[in-house]
Amino acid sequence: MMLEEEVEEIPEPEIKNRKDLHQSLERIVNKTYESEKEYQRLEEELNMVKSYIIESHKPISELKADDYEVNFTKTEDSTLFVVKFKRADMRKFSTLYVDTFDERFWTVHTWEKATIVDPFISKIAKTEFKKDYVWFPSQYMERFKEKGLLRSITLQYSELIAGDEEKSIGDLSMKLGGSASEEVLELFRKLPQVKSLILRTNDQRLSHILRVCEGLSHSSPLSGIGIKHTISEDEISKFILDDIIYTGKFTARGGNSVDGHLYLLRTAKEEYATTIKYIEDEIAMGLVEESPLRMSGHPISIILSRSVEDLNAFSNEVISCKYPFRLWGIPRYESKDFIAITGVDLHTGSKLNIELSKDWIRLYLPKGSCGNTIARFYSIIQHNYDSNAKLEGVEYGELF
Numbered sequence: 001m002m003l004e005e006e007v008e009e010i011p012e013p014e015i016k017n018r019k020d021l022h023q024s025l026e027r028i029v030n031k032t033y034e035s036e037k038e039y040q041r042l043e044e045e046l047n048m049v050k051s052y053i054i055e056s057h058k059p060i061s062e063l064k065a066d067d068y069e070v071n072f073t074k075t076e077d078s079t080l081f082v083v084k085f086k087r088a089d090m091r092k093f094s095t096l097y098v099d100t101f102d103e104r105f106w107t108v109h110t111w112e113k114a115t116i117v118d119p120f121i122s123k124i125a126k127t128e129f130k131k132d133y134v135w136f137p138s139q140y141m142e143r144f145k146e147k148g149l150l151r152s153i154t155l156q157y158s159e160l161i162a163g164d165e166e167k168s169i170g171d172l173s174m175k176l177g178g179s180a181s182e183e184v185l186e187l188f189r190k191l192p193q194v195k196s197l198i199l200r201t202n203d204q205r206l207s208h209i210l211r212v213c214e215g216l217s218h219s220s221p222l223s224g225i226g227i228k229h230t231i232s233e234d235e236i237s238k239f240i241l242d243d244i245i246y247t248g249k250f251t252a253r254g255g256n257s258v259d260g261h262l263y264l265l266r267t268a269k270e271e272y273a274t275t276i277k278y279i280e281d282e283i284a285m286g287l288v289e290e291s292p293l294r295m296s297g298h299p300i301s302i303i304l305s306r307s308v309e310d311l312n313a314f315s316n317e318v319i320s321c322k323y324p325f326r327l328w329g330i331p332r333y334e335s336k337d338f339i340a341i342t343g344v345d346l347h348t349g350s351k352l353n354i355e356l357s358k359d360w361i362r363l364y365l366p367k368g369s370c371g372n373t374i375a376r377f378y379s380i381i382q383h384n385y386d387s388n389a390k391l392e393g394v395e396y397g398e399l400f
Contacts, residue, residue: 012095017076021097021109025049025258028111029240033254049258051265052108052121053248053272055372057130057348060100065123072098083108085120094120105134105273107265114251125247126323132347132372134248134272135379138222138387140400141246145182147229147264151241152177153185154224160384161314172219177226185220218306221387222246226253229260244268246379272375275399279371286367300374300399302361302381305388315339315356321346324380329354345373352377375400 013024028049060081064070072083079101084093094116099107110117125133157172176184223246230239240260241253250268252261285297308314312334319329319341329343341354350369355362361381363374378400381389391399 015075015080015082015097018080018099021080022258022262025109025111025252025261029252029255029258029261032252033241033256047111047113048254049109049111049252049261050114050117051110051250051252051261052117053134053265053269054106054108054121054125055104055132055134056100056106057104057370059103060098060106063124064128065120066127068120068123069093090116102269102273105269107269118249121249130348132376134269135372135375136244136246136248136268136272137375137379137391137400138246138382139398140272141222141225141244144225144227144244144264144268147267148227148242149230150182150225151228152224152226152243153181153222154226154245155185155220156223156383157219157221157387158384159219160380161308161310161317172216175224185222218386218388221382223383227264229264231257231260231263240264246383276371276375279365279374279399280367280369283374284365284367284369284371297365297367299355300363300365301392302363302378303390303392304359304361304381304386305390306386308356308358311337311339311356311358315341318354318356319343324384325377327352327354327377345370347373347376 015021068085070085072081081098083096086093094112097109124131155174226243238257240255243251250265288296321328326346329341333340339356343352348370351366353364
């Protein structure tokens, strides 16, 4: 039976500056952890600290979302804002605290319930012009293991383009907990190799099971990761339990210091922003106005481990204008094994030229276009077609 104090309303404090916000976040994190210790579980109704990274090409004064009433007020800090929002069917406004110190990548903090905030953030990132999620590819997500003790991993896959029906997974969502979760993920990715070994034993039952499950090898993207991040300070162990989702959501599930949560959020944003800037400055292609005139930048290739069976259907999905790709395009050359597309990213209106083959995709980002388009495209391929896809063509090491 749920106790009344588990779901009590958390009064909204007056946030005047970053110090006030930090103190409130610290209080909520500690309250969450104390509840977990007392009741031995985290109830869904508990208001946890949640932080989101949003990519924006517009000032906060232009923030809006269809079907929502949105207003904002300034604080004593010129780049910290209080944003209130509600749908017509909501009885009261909900509150976010938006840090725009980085004008391109905002951080949004709240302890409102996820069922209220997630749809609002989704509406902004999916439909508002010049707003987007950040997109952490699987390789980027795996690096969080270096920053703490692995608690869990989440696999989330939704197939947009059907392939071999026998190996088709469709939709898959799975959460694995404990220290062995990483080994289970590695097994999924290596099922084709495991299958070849079992076939040698001539065990027909195991062969049939593996034939059905073989699709797991390309449908196991690392979509979420839970870690325990520990900070040592004056011999007192401070820690945070954080769950991180590949679209830039960080949930503090408890701990005795919010500083670990803010550290994970800050470093992830800085590393990601650095990569996006590198894409725009060094990889994006354009003419350099020097004598003699020369071309700078180079294309990026996505190498597929799963061949595209119907290239036309694949192409039509990519340039359908729909979420998640959010791309429009016109094929300028088509054959059975190759399609070249002149495309436009509907997130910013910038160009993206694409070449598709059965085993690779090549992206040409023009100078002045948004580098987040590359991260989004790559992450979508991993989460909706081939989780083993690799990014190549980068001269100075891996991007993610």
